[in-house]
Each structure stands twice: as structure tokens, then as C-alpha cells.
Amino acid sequence: MFLSLLFMISTAGASPEFSIVDEGTPSPIEGVVFNPEALSEILTTPQRVKEECEIEWTRTLEKKESDFALELRQEVIRYNSLNKKHNTMVIEKDTEIAELQKIIKKQSPAYKWAWFAGGIALGGATYYGIQQTLNVNNP
């Protein structure tokens, strides 16, 4: 707004000009006159806008950095927790499997086919012996 006013100072379309005039004195150029307070506002506005912008984007960047730092930390916490859970499950399952294997080994000892064959042979021999005994006692 103020820039457009300043650009309107020169109606000839030449280079922009300005002048300082005291109250009541004629101006060497045509245009808009600002009092010192308005002039101070106009002269400080570019710096104010620039620095406000710097402050704002610095704040935005730091906020984003903080957000990402939190997100990263939460992911690391989650990863560590899952890792611990996984290791714990593996250890516990290994222990459980070892215990169950011990029990299964008791149920099915080694050389079970030899035991089976031995049982049949022993049973057959017993049967045969008893039969022989009966034949001897009752010819």
C-alpha cells in the first residue's frame, strides 16, 4: 500500500523521487506527504517483515525438527521393545520346546523298533513255553 503511494509520488513516470518539506511550505514535487511517525513506519516495515519472516520460519523449522525427533524416538522405542519381546519369546519357546522334547523322549525311547520286536519275540516264546508245558503235563 505504502509502496504504491510512494510510486505515485512521481506522476511523470520517471525515477521515483522524494523531498522533505516543512509544514506550510510548498513542495518541490507533487505527491503524498507523510508525517514523521508514518515515515518511521514506512522505513522500518521492510526490516520488520523480513525479521518476522525469519523468526517464523525458524520457529516452524525447529517445531518440525522437534516433531521428527519425537517420531524417531518413538520408533526407536517401539523397535527396541519389539526386539526385546521377540528375544524373550524365542528364549521362552526354546525352553518350552526343550522341556517338551524331554517328555516326548520319555514317551518314545530310542530303539523303539527293537523293543517292539523283543516284545513280540518274548511274548511268542512265553506262549510257546506254556504250550509245551501244557503238552508235557497233559500228553
Next chain:
Amino acid sequence: MKQKILAFCLKHWKEIGFVLLLLVVFGKSQYDVRNIIKAYEVSQQSLKTQIEELQGIHAEELQQRDEALEEYRIRNEKLEMRYQDALIDLSNEIDKKKDRVIRNYREDKEALIVQIEDIYGFTYVP
């Protein structure tokens, strides 16, 4: 007596054998049941231990998450305070510059002219 027992055993050897077989089968089934119960107890104990340890890990994770959130909140509060302080500092600085412009208008017009020329590149007309 022995002869009678032997004669009885020989006469009823099949029944005696059947009873003995039943005893063996019963004993074996008891042994199997005990093993099954033991396997169940092992699995149960393992699951209990897993649940306890997982609960512990979960509680630890929640605590760490809370700590992270608390740090995030404190960090953002400090950030916001720095932002507000920066705005206040800028406002004070701008006020001082405005006062300087007004002072220059009254005391040092040459400096004011140079300042306008520097900022906007306008040409001064006396």
C-alpha cells in the same frame, strides 16, 4: 500247595496273562497321562512366564513413550517462549528504529535522506 498253584496257573494262564496285560496297559496309560499333564504344565508355565515378561516390556515401553512425550512438550514450550521473546525483541528494536527516524527528521535530515535512499533507492529532490 505249590503243585496246586502251579496247576491253577497252568490251567488259567490265559486269564492270568490277560490280567497282567491289563495291569501293564493301566500302568502305561497312567504314565502317559502323567506325562501329558507334565507337558501341559510346562506349556502353561512357559505361557505365564511369557505373559509376565511381555507385560514388563510393555510397561517399560509405555514409560519410555511418556518420557519422550514429556520431553517433547518441554522442548515445544521452550521453543514457543523463544519465539515470543524474539517477537518482543523485534518489536522493541523496531520501536527504537522508529524513534531514531523521528529524531533524525528533527535533528539530522541528511541521515534521514540517506536512509530513504538506501532503503528504497529514491532520488532526493531538495
